[in-house]
Amino acid sequence: MIEQAPRSVVSALLEAAALAPVRPERRLYSTDRTWVKVTVLLVTLSLAVGFTGGSIAIYINVHGLGTSQSWLLGLLQGLPLLAAPYLPLAAWRIMAAGLLLAEVALGHHGDFMPWPVTSLLGLLVVLALVAAVSPRLVTKGVSVLTISILAVVPILFNGLEPWFGLILTALAALALIFGDAVGGRRWAEMSLAEQAELRRQDLARQAVLEERSRIARELHDVVAHHMSVIALQAEAAPYKIPELPEAARATFALLRDEARAALTETRRVVGLLRADDEAAERVPQPGMDRLPELVASHDGLRVTLTVVGAVRTLPEGLDLSAYRIIQEALSNAARYAPGSAVSVEVRYDGDRLRLAVRDDGPRGEPDTSNGGHGLVGMRERVTMLGGVLTAGEDGEGWAVVAELPYDDGHDPRGDR
Structure with a gap:
C-alpha cells in the first residue's frame, strides 16, 4: 500500500502533464443547441480578451517587463481561455507553462507575486473546467502541479510569502472542488439519463x-x-x-x-x-363477423361503424388480425380519449382491407396507467401481414389507419 502511493502520484502527474488526451471524456453541457454555442463563445471570448489585455498591461506597467515578453506571457496566460470550454486540459497546460515562464522571467524580483491577478482569475476558471470533465486521476495530477506552480516554486525561488502561497493553494483547491462537484453531478445526471434510455429501449424490445x-x-x-x-x-x-x-x-x-x-x-x-400463469384459450378466435359486438361493448365511447365495399371472406390470419387491430384501437380510445365520439371504418378495396379508427378527443380524464402495448401490437400485426400502419393526431383527436393486403405472400422477415 505504501509503495503504491508514490506510483499513484507519479501516474497522476504524468497524466496531467502529458499523457492524458486533451479531448475530455465527458461534456459539461450540450453543444447541440446553437444558443448554447453562441453564449459559450461570447463569454469565453470576453474573458480571454479581458484577461489577456489586463495581464499584458500589468506586466508592462507594474512588473516592468519589455513589450515582447509581456505580450508573450499575457497571451500564454489568457488566450487559452478560448479553448477551455472544449479542451480545458490543453488550456491548463498552456497557462501553467505561461505561469512558469513568468516566474523564470521575473526571478526574485521582490514583487508581491509574479503574476497578474487577471492571470490567476483565468487559471481558476480553467481549473474548475478541468475538474468538471476530467477523470479523478488527471484532476489529482493537475492539483499537485498547480499547487507547485502557485506556491512551492514561488516561495522557494521568487520570494513569495508563505501565507499568501497558502491562500493561492486554497483558491486553487476551491476551484477544483467546485468543478469536480458540478461535473460529478452533471455526469451522474447524464448517466441516469443514459440508463433511463437503455431501460426504455429494453422495455420497448420486451x-x-x-x-x-x-x-x-x-x-x-x-x-x-x-x-x-x-x-x-x-x-x-x-x-x-x-x-x-x-x-x-x-x-x-x-x-x-x-x-x-x-x-x-x-x-x-x-x-x-405461454406464460406460466396463463391458461390455454378454450374459445374460438374472433373475426370481423364479431365486429358489431366489439363496437357495442365499448359503453364509454360513442362508436359508429361504417362498412364500405362488398364484404368478402378473409383469410383466417388476416381476419383475426384485423379484428385485433380495431379492438386495440378502441381500447386505446377508451383509455386516452374517454367519452369521445369514435368512428370505425372498414373498407373492402380491390386488393386490400383498409381499417380506420378515429376519435375526436377526450371528454374526460385520460387513464395514464399502464395498459397494453397498444401501437406496438398493432404495428407487429400489420408488419406480419405486409401492410402499412399510420397513427397520429387527427384534429383534436387521434387516428389509426391500417392497410392490409388480402394475400401477397409477404414475408415480414425480409424487411428485418
Whole structure:
C-alpha cells in the first residue's frame, strides 16, 4: 500500500502533464443547441480578451517587463481561455507553462507575486473546467502541479510569502472542488439519463417480444386447423380412391405423419411461449363477423361503424388480425380519449382491407396507467401481414389507419 502511493502520484502527474488526451471524456453541457454555442463563445471570448489585455498591461506597467515578453506571457496566460470550454486540459497546460515562464522571467524580483491577478482569475476558471470533465486521476495530477506552480516554486525561488502561497493553494483547491462537484453531478445526471434510455429501449424490445408471442399464440389455432385438415385429407385419400397405387398411398401416409408431427411441434412451441400463469384459450378466435359486438361493448365511447365495399371472406390470419387491430384501437380510445365520439371504418378495396379508427378527443380524464402495448401490437400485426400502419393526431383527436393486403405472400422477415 505504501509503495503504491508514490506510483499513484507519479501516474497522476504524468497524466496531467502529458499523457492524458486533451479531448475530455465527458461534456459539461450540450453543444447541440446553437444558443448554447453562441453564449459559450461570447463569454469565453470576453474573458480571454479581458484577461489577456489586463495581464499584458500589468506586466508592462507594474512588473516592468519589455513589450515582447509581456505580450508573450499575457497571451500564454489568457488566450487559452478560448479553448477551455472544449479542451480545458490543453488550456491548463498552456497557462501553467505561461505561469512558469513568468516566474523564470521575473526571478526574485521582490514583487508581491509574479503574476497578474487577471492571470490567476483565468487559471481558476480553467481549473474548475478541468475538474468538471476530467477523470479523478488527471484532476489529482493537475492539483499537485498547480499547487507547485502557485506556491512551492514561488516561495522557494521568487520570494513569495508563505501565507499568501497558502491562500493561492486554497483558491486553487476551491476551484477544483467546485468543478469536480458540478461535473460529478452533471455526469451522474447524464448517466441516469443514459440508463433511463437503455431501460426504455429494453422495455420497448420486451413489449415487441411479448406482442409477437401473443400473436403467435393467437395464430396457433389458425395454423393448427390447416395442419389438421392436411392430416385428415391425407389419411382419407386412400379410402376415397381405392385403386390408388402403393407409392401414392405411401406419399399420403408420409403427408399425414408429417402434418401430425408439425402440429405437435407447433403446440409445444406455443406452450413455451405461454406464460406460466396463463391458461390455454378454450374459445374460438374472433373475426370481423364479431365486429358489431366489439363496437357495442365499448359503453364509454360513442362508436359508429361504417362498412364500405362488398364484404368478402378473409383469410383466417388476416381476419383475426384485423379484428385485433380495431379492438386495440378502441381500447386505446377508451383509455386516452374517454367519452369521445369514435368512428370505425372498414373498407373492402380491390386488393386490400383498409381499417380506420378515429376519435375526436377526450371528454374526460385520460387513464395514464399502464395498459397494453397498444401501437406496438398493432404495428407487429400489420408488419406480419405486409401492410402499412399510420397513427397520429387527427384534429383534436387521434387516428389509426391500417392497410392490409388480402394475400401477397409477404414475408415480414425480409424487411428485418
